[in-house]
Amino acid sequence: MKNxxxxxxxxxxxxxxxxxxxxWRGAILATLCDKAKxxxxxxxxxxxxxxxTLIKELKFLxxxxxxxxxxxxxxxxxxxxxxxxxGKSLEPLIGQIVVWGQKHRKIILG
Amino acid sequence: MKNxxxxxxxxxxxxxxxxxxxxWRGAILATLCDKAKxxxxxxxxxxxxxxxTLIKELKFLxxxxxxxxxxxxxxxxxxxxxxxxxGKSLEPLIGQIVVWGQKHRKIILG
DNA sequence: AATACCGGTATCTTTTAGTATACCGTAAAA
DNA sequence: TTTTACGGTATACTAAAAGATACCGGTATT
Numbered sequence: 001m002k003n004x005x006x007x008x009x010x011x012x013x014x015x016x017x018x019x020x021x022x023x024w025r026g027a028i029l030a031t032l033c034d035k036a037k038x039x040x041x042x043x044x045x046x047x048x049x050x051x052x053t054l055i056k057e058l059k060f061l062x063x064x065x066x067x068x069x070x071x072x073x074x075x076x077x078x079x080x081x082x083x084x085x086x087g088k089s090l091e092p093l094i095g096q097i098v099v100w101g102q103k104h105r106k107i108i109l110g
Numbered sequence: 111m112k113n114x115x116x117x118x119x120x121x122x123x124x125x126x127x128x129x130x131x132x133x134w135r136g137a138i139l140a141t142l143c144d145k146a147k148x149x150x151x152x153x154x155x156x157x158x159x160x161x162x163t164l165i166k167e168l169k170f171l172x173x174x175x176x177x178x179x180x181x182x183x184x185x186x187x188x189x190x191x192x193x194x195x196x197g198k199s200l201e202p203l204i205g206q207i208v209v210w211g212q213k214h215r216k217i218i219l220g
Numbered sequence: 221a222a223t224a225c226c227g228g229t230a231t232c233t234t235t236t237a238g239t240a241t242a243c244c245g246t247a248a249a250a
Numbered sequence: 251t252t253t254t255a256c257g258g259t260a261t262a263c264t265a266a267a268a269g270a271t272a273c274c275g276g277t278a279t280t
């Protein structure tokens with residue numbers, strides 16, 4: 001197999017799935033594409049998520065530099081979660097995912 | 111919020127994650143982007159997968175019309191798994207995922 | 221005739237992800 | 251001053267995914 005023709009490494013795909021996959025991460029990122037949100041705001045928007053899961057996923061996304069929690073300095077000011085610049089770079093990808101998903105639904109149902 | 115500015119529905123993203131997510135599905139699809147493969151060939155390429163998991167995921171992908179198992183007619187001819195046309199339509203998406211993943215790795219490690 | 225590969229299935233155990241629910245300190249609103 | 255919202259933490263549980271391992275009938279190979 002020539003290098004030019006070489007295809008995706010499994011790991012490459014898996015790395016990304018590990019990040020945006022799972023029950024909630026894609027949804028969290030997608031809803032933050034909208035705007036920065038506060039903890040309880042997220043909890044309301046992501047119907048059914050428990051605080052434990054939410055905080056766990058947010059921390060994971062923070063660690064992966066996709067989401068920021070601001071201000072880092074303590075107290076007095078309300079805390080907002082937002083996409084980082086890096087997180088925003090996912091937006092077109094998520095957009096394409098959504099488009100494909102809608103097409104897919106038609107094929108499966110139609 | 112104007113409709114034009116309306117953002118992704120959580121469900122849209124989740125639907126797709128449900129399909130390409132999970133420990134192996136992305137990898138299976140990615141490796142089938144390469145070429146049609148036989149069961150044991152897939153098993154070798156997807157290092158560490160058990161036959162139980164492989165057959166389960168293949169059936170799932172078949173049900174979702176992303177992968178075909180041919181020939182359907184029984185026996186005598188070797189069985190190949192391949193992407194369907196619909197499955198192939200995932201290829202650009204997977205490509206974009208891979209690109210983003212590589213960029214992401216640099217950011218996390220660098 | 222024996223061995224090995226193919227395309228799986230069956231059973232059991234472990235791991236992981238997610239759920240349920242209660243609670244806590246702080247701050248602002250009523 | 252009692253209540254409510256915020257931003258979580260703690261503990262315990264459950265269900266789903268995945269792994270380990272053995273096995274099986276059919277075909278091809280030696």
